[in-house]
Amino acid sequence: QVQLAESGGGSVQAGGSLKLSCVVSGYTYSTYCMAWYRQFPGLPREGVATIDELGGTRYVELVKGRFTISYDNAKNTLYLQMNSLRPDDSATYYCASMVPPNGCGLDYEMNVWGKGSLVTISS
Numbered sequence: 001q002v003q004l005a006e007s008g009g010g011s012v013q014a015g016g017s018l019k020l021s022c023v024v025s026g027y028t029y030s031t032y033c034m035a036w037y038r039q040f041p042g043l044p045r046e047g048v049a050t051i052d053e054l055g056g057t058r059y060v061e062l063v064k065g066r067f068t069i070s071y072d073n074a075k076n077t078l079y080l081q082m083n084s085l086r087p088d089d090s091a092t093y094y095c096a097s098m099v100p101p102n103g104c105g106l107d108y109e110m111n112v113w114g115k116g117s118l119v120t121i122s123s
Contacts, residue, residue, distance in 0.1 A: 002026045002112045004078075004095045009117030016085050016121070022078040022095030022114055033104030034071055036080045038091035039116070045094060047106035049080065058105050063089075085121045092116040 008020040020036070035050040049069035050058045057069055068081040078095055094117075096110035 002097060002099050004097060004112060004114035006093065006095045006114040006117040009093065009119045011120040011122065012085060014086055014121055014123050017081070017083045018085065018119060019082070020080040020093055020095075020117055020119075022080075024076045024078060024095075024097065027076065027097070027099070029099070029101055031101045032071075033098040033101045033108060033110075034069075034078045035096045035098075035106075035110055036067075036069060036078075037094045037096055037110070038089075038119075039094065040091050048093070050104050050106055050108070051078070052101075052104040056104065060106060082119070085119075087121045087123045090119060090121045092118050 003025045006022045031053045033052050036048040037045040038048050039045040051069045051071050066084045070079045095114035097112045098110050099112050
């Protein structure tokens with residue numbers, strides 16, 4: 001059973017940086033699609049970034065140039081480096097995966113989710 005566990009959320013001032021981590025356990029496929037989503041209060045989750053086993057990445061327009069998704073195969077850990085943070089980036093961030101993998105991108109549905117990590121950006 002695949003399990004995802006996020007860490008690294010917190011509070012920073014606008015313009016600051018945070019790095020989210022997500023430890024992946026129980027994943028046995030040689031290919032993968034991993035993702036970060038975020039959810040604003042009262043709204044559905046939205047995709048932020050995806051990465052596949054070839055290192056291919058996709059980003060939602062609002063975070064391009066500021067956020068970087070990466071995956072450390074040796075550590076089975078997904079990361080989201082967030083720079084130049086803005087108050088409107090404040091949300092709960094979720095690590096997600098598609099199991100079994102069948103394509104990758106922000107239009108693909110993920111079916112395994114972490115519990116979420118709260119990020120708060122103050123102005």
